[in-house]
Every structure is written in structure tokens, then in C-alpha cells.
Amino acid sequence: MILFASYAGVLGGAERVLLDCVTRLERPLRVACPEGPLADELRRAGIEHAPLEDRGLSKSVSGTGGLAFELMKLKPETLVAWGAKAVMAAAIVPAKRRVAVHHDLFDAPALRGAVRATTRRADVVVAASQAIADDLRLDATILHPGVDLTAFTPTPLPDGPPKALVAGALVGWKRPDLAVEIARRMPELQITFAGEPLPGDPMPDLDAPENVTFAGRVDMQQALQEHHVLLHCADREPYGMVLVEALAAGRPVVAPAAAGPLEILDDGLYTPGDADAAIAQLEAKLADPGNPRARAEQFDVNASVARLDAVLG
Structure with a gap:
């Protein structure tokens, strides 16, 4: 089974992309993330959810050890680490296949270096944009997230002031x-x-x-x-x-x-x-x-x- 791991339980852009993916992939999978809006949407969609401790939204290395321990207990075969903190934690989690998915840019050189180093433990590296791959100086597969074109219907521009x-x-x-x-x-x-x-x-x-x-x-x-x-x-x-x-x-x-x-x-x-x-x-x-x-x-x-x-x- 594939385990997707996200350290964030909110429903920001990266988490909405995650939701789009797991609800469309025709594979056995579950998603590990903290309780919150993302977990609520997973349950509504009938996706198996494994709760994680909420360690906040910081991309720092703080808390990655605890996150790694939680992921180890879930014994993933394929581990898809969704975001920087999940990628850093996944580096020490036993799995047959590790996939690192990046969707962040980094201002702190030390943090960027830590993320780059731990990403090298992954079997596959994915970035949401070439800008992200260039920032991390990694050879990554670029997968631009897409939108559900059936959910957004163009409508006439509204009347009134701009x-x-x-x-x-x-x-x-x-x-x-x-x-x-x-x-x-x-x-x-x-x-x-x-x-x-x-x-x-x-x-x-x-x-x-x-x-x-x-x-x-x-x-x-x-x-x-x-x-x-x-x-x-x-x-x-x-x-x-x-x-x-x-x-x-x-x-x-x-x-x-x-x-x-x-x-x-x-x-x-x-x-x-x-x-x-x-x-x-x-x-x-x-x-x-x-x-x-x-x-x-x-x-x-x-x-x-x-x-x-x-x-x-």
C-alpha cells in the first residue's frame, strides 16, 4: 500500500493538490496527516486516514524525528513524502520505495541544504515547478499540478466597477x-x-x-x-x-x-x-x-x- 505523508493538516494549495491526487489514483493508499480540514476532506472522500501529531506549519527541521517515528509505525511499502518536513522525516523511514514531493521555496540556506541532503535518500524526486527544483539544485521530475476543468466553468464578467x-x-x-x-x-x-x-x-x-x-x-x-x-x-x-x-x-x-x-x-x-x-x-x-x-x-x-x-x- 502507498502511504502519503503530509505534516500539514490545513487545506492550503499543496494540500488541495494532494487531495486531488489521492481521490483520483486507482491504487490502495492512505494518507497520514494531522487532524484538521485536510483530514475532514479525506474522510468525506472515503480515503483512509492515519492521524499524525500536529507539529505546526514550520518547514524547519524541528519535529522531524517525532514525525519519522510515527511514520515508521505505519510500516509503509511506498512512502510519498508530501512537503519538506515529510521529506526530511522520510529519509530515515524504512520503505521499499520513497518518493519526495516538493512544493516549497526556501529562504534559509541551512534549511535548503538539509532538505537537499535528505531528498537524496529518495528513490524518486518530484517538484511542482522548475523553480522549486532549481532552488534545491536537484534533478527532479516536474509535475505541474492541474485543476479540475469540470469544476470551474467560465462565466460572463460581472457588471459594475472593476x-x-x-x-x-x-x-x-x-x-x-x-x-x-x-x-x-x-x-x-x-x-x-x-x-x-x-x-x-x-x-x-x-x-x-x-x-x-x-x-x-x-x-x-x-x-x-x-x-x-x-x-x-x-x-x-x-x-x-x-x-x-x-x-x-x-x-x-x-x-x-x-x-x-x-x-x-x-x-x-x-x-x-x-x-x-x-x-x-x-x-x-x-x-x-x-x-x-x-x-x-x-x-x-x-x-x-x-x-x-x-x-x-
């Missing part, structure tokens, strides 16, 4: 401050933040103008229908699943020309951190959204899961 959606956790590296700066300089544009701080973190003080709304957790399909464009501001986004979802919903995307978005988008890109360049791209996409759905069709979830299935051997 609206931009900013989706994702309210954390510093996502650059919500840049989105707020853009809002100040484009008072005619309504900007909605769809997302919350990470568990235990305070709400950031962004001093946002009146044309900014903080909506919290939302239904992404409905939110995309209610907006004209997706605005992304993270300078170092490892991949960017929400960008693919927006394209599938027929909404254009404006994002920094760096890391993951460079592998998803062929236009709508701006110099990272440059509000002027972002505004120019927003104005262009609001005037002519083009055909975003055509780009999304290159990222079909069924095709991406088939590629993962082949990698699992």
Missing part, C-alpha cells in the same frame, strides 16, 4: 502590502482579499483604503465569478494553484514574472514588487481579458495525476 481578487493566506511573503499600494493608486478598482492569516497569527495591519475588502475564507469558484481579474503579488510563489483555478474560471491573471507564475502564465506578468508595472497589466487585462480558459486547459488535473501515477511505478 474588481480584483487577491487569494491566499494573509502572510508577509504573499506581499499583501503591494496589493494595498495598488489599491491606493487605483481608487476605481475594488480589491478583495480572500484568505486569512495562518492559525495563531494576527491579522496584519495594512492600513487599507476604502476600496479594499477583507472577505476571509470564501468559496473560490463564486469569488472568481464575482471579480474581473485575479491579482497575485507574491515575489517567490513556488507554483500558484490559484492562478490555474482563475484561468479555468475564465478570469485573467496578473502576477509577478518570477518563480511559479512564469511556468503558468504567458502574459499578464510584471516585474516583482513594481506597483506601476502591476497597474499597467491590470489596466490591460481589464480592457481585454483575452481567453484565459485556453491556457488553463494545459493544466488538466487528470493529466497531472496520470503523470504522478507513472512516477509512483
